[in-house]
Structure formats: structure tokens, C-alpha cells
């Protein structure tokens with residue numbers, strides 16, 4: 001199952017709002033459609049929205065019909081539109097910057113040169129992500145005990161990336177190595193990425209997955225059923241603080257309380273050395289109806305006030321290690337992140 005693919009000068013996107021009951025691909029032909037798909041979370045997950053935005057830049061270039069002199073200004077507008085879709089996952093900005101840098105290299109060529117160059121960069125971002133995730137999986141094996149039970153939150157799998165997944169990349173590697181007993185998947189309110197996406201992904205591959213409500217995680221840990229927690233990330237700052245799906249912070253504190261290792265899995269494209277700590281990470285607040293409803297069904301009084309942060313920040317002190325494509329980063333994070341990623 002592909003999260004997305006490019007064909008006939010269009011981006012085909014798996015519509016994740018329809019999962020798990022419908023596997024439907026939407027055909028996107030304009031950058032505005034890609035921006036809308038990211039905003040409405042038809043595509044979601046830090047690396048996946050970066051890859052989708054990269055293809056959005058290609059669609060923007062493809063549809064341009066103005067003069068050569070105005071092209072750069074137009075493409076910058078495409079860049080800014082895609083950049084404005086969601087504020088927390090740094091992969092979005094990393095991918096767009098990479099596309100912009102490639103444009104700077106090809107902009108003096110023909111229209112065909114620009115299109116070919118941008119498409120090649122989008123392909124590279126997409127294909128590189130799968131390799132990064134497989135490396136994360138390989139490194140993650142070092143922290144997975146035999147017959148392991150892993151608890152995870154949200155969806156950091158194939159559906160959040162170009163393929164294989166970050167946290168679920170560790171799960172897949174452990175499963176393939178015969179080290180995995182089972183996975184507990186948090187449902188992950190309010191948009192239920194765990195219930196709708198992680199459960200779906202793992203069942204598709206015959207991986208033993210048990211769905212729990214978010215508020216059950218502490219009790220499951222107290223029963224001694226969890227060997228380690230592995231989650232994804234949307235942004236890791238220079239000191240090792242991590243922004244991830246809302247509920248991750250609570251999970252990290254619960255894991256600490258129960259003496260359970262808590263790992264974050266993330267590729268280098270999720271690490272933001274420009275931010276010194278998690279205090280600087282912009283946290284997306286989404287539509288209140290996402291909390292008042294499940295799907296289209298109201299589950300609260302329609303007039304009730306809602307606070308709906310889509311992410312929280314887990315301080316580095318609660319994180320046992322960060323499993324990356326370059327190895328496992330352990331404390332002291334500022335020093336060790338710089339060692340592995342400082343020289344970019």
C-alpha cells in the first residue's frame with residue numbers, strides 16, 4: 001500500500017481520512033489541492049507531508065503559464081502556500097527548502113529543465129525517506145528485547161512516511177527479526193490515527209496488535225505488559241525535546257514512572273537544530289469539532305468550548321533515546337545530536 005505515488009503528471013494520494021474502511025486514492029493536479037490535502041489530513045505524518053509538499057511544488061511548476069521573469073515569484077507563492085498548511089512538523093519546511101534549493105540550481109534552464117529538476121528532487125525526497133526508515137528499524141533492533149511488547153502512539157508507520165515507517169519501522173524490523181511478541185496501539189484521540197491507521201497497517205502485515213484507549217496506557221504499563229514505548233516525532237530540537245502527537249508527553253511520564261524505556265524514532269529530516277528547545281516549537285491547534293465529534297457524530301454539546309492542540313512537547317529528560325537513521329542518540333542530547341547532525 002503506497003501513501004502516495006506520481007503518475008501522468010499528477011500526485012495520487014491515499015486518502016487517509018477514509019481509512020480503515022476505504023482504500024481510496026485521490027488524484028491531485030494542482031498545488032492548491034495538495035495544500036488542501038495536507039490541511040485536511042488526507043495525508044499526514046511528518047515525512048509524508050514533506051514528500052507531498054515536494055510533489056506540490058512540482059505540480060505548481062507544471063501548471064505555470066506566465067512569463068519567464070515572473071516564474072520565480074510565482075513559485076515562491078506556491079512554496080509559501082504549501083508552507084502555511086501545518087506549523088509543527090519540520091519535515092514540511094525541510095522538504096520545501098530542498099525543493100527551493102533545487103529550483104535555484106535549475107531556474108536558468110528551460111521550462112523542461114525546471115520541471116525535470118524539481119520532479120527528480122521530489123522523487124529523491126520520497127525514495128530517500130524509505131531508506132532512512134529502514135535504517136531506523138535496523139538501529140532500533142538494538143533496543144528491542146526478545147519476545148518484546150512495544151507500545152506506540154498515533155501512527156508513525158508507512159502511512160506517516162514514504163514507506164516502512166519510523167516507530168513502526170522499529171516494529172517491522174523487530175517482527176522480521178522474530179523479536180516481537182505484540183504491539184499495543186493507543187487509539188490516539190481525537191483523530192484516532194492509532195485506531196484507524198496503526199491497527200490497520202499492522203493487521204495488514206499479520207503483526208499482533210492490540211488496540212487500547214489512550215487512558216488505558218498507564219494501567220497496561222502497571223500490569224507489567226509493556227517492555228518499551230516507541231513513538232514517532234514531528235520535530236526534535238537541538239536539546240532533544242520532541243514534538244509529537246498530543247498524548248506523547250503523558251505517555252513519556254507514565255513510562256518514566258514505570259521504569260519503561262521510552263524511545264523516539266525519527267530521521268534526520270525531523271531534527272531541527274535551529275530551535276534550541278521544545279519551547280520554541282509552534283504547536284498546531286486544530287478545529288474544535290475534531291474533539292466535539294467522532295467522524296460526523298457529535299459526542300459533546302455543540303456549544304461547549306474546546307482546546308485542541310494537535311501536538312505536545314516531551315522534554316528530553318523523559319526520553320531514553322532517539323533512534324535515527326544515523327544511530328541511537330542518547331543523553332547528553334545537545335552534545336550528541338550535534339555530533340551526529342551538526343555537520344549536516
Ligand SMILES: CSC[C@H]1O[C@H](OP(=O)(O)O)[C@H](O)[C@@H]1O
Nearest residue numbers: 044045046154156160232244245
Ligand atoms: C513519522 S511522523 C508521524 C507523526 O505525525 C503524526 O501527526 P499527524 O498525524 O497529526 O500528522 C504524529 O505526531 C506521528 O507521531
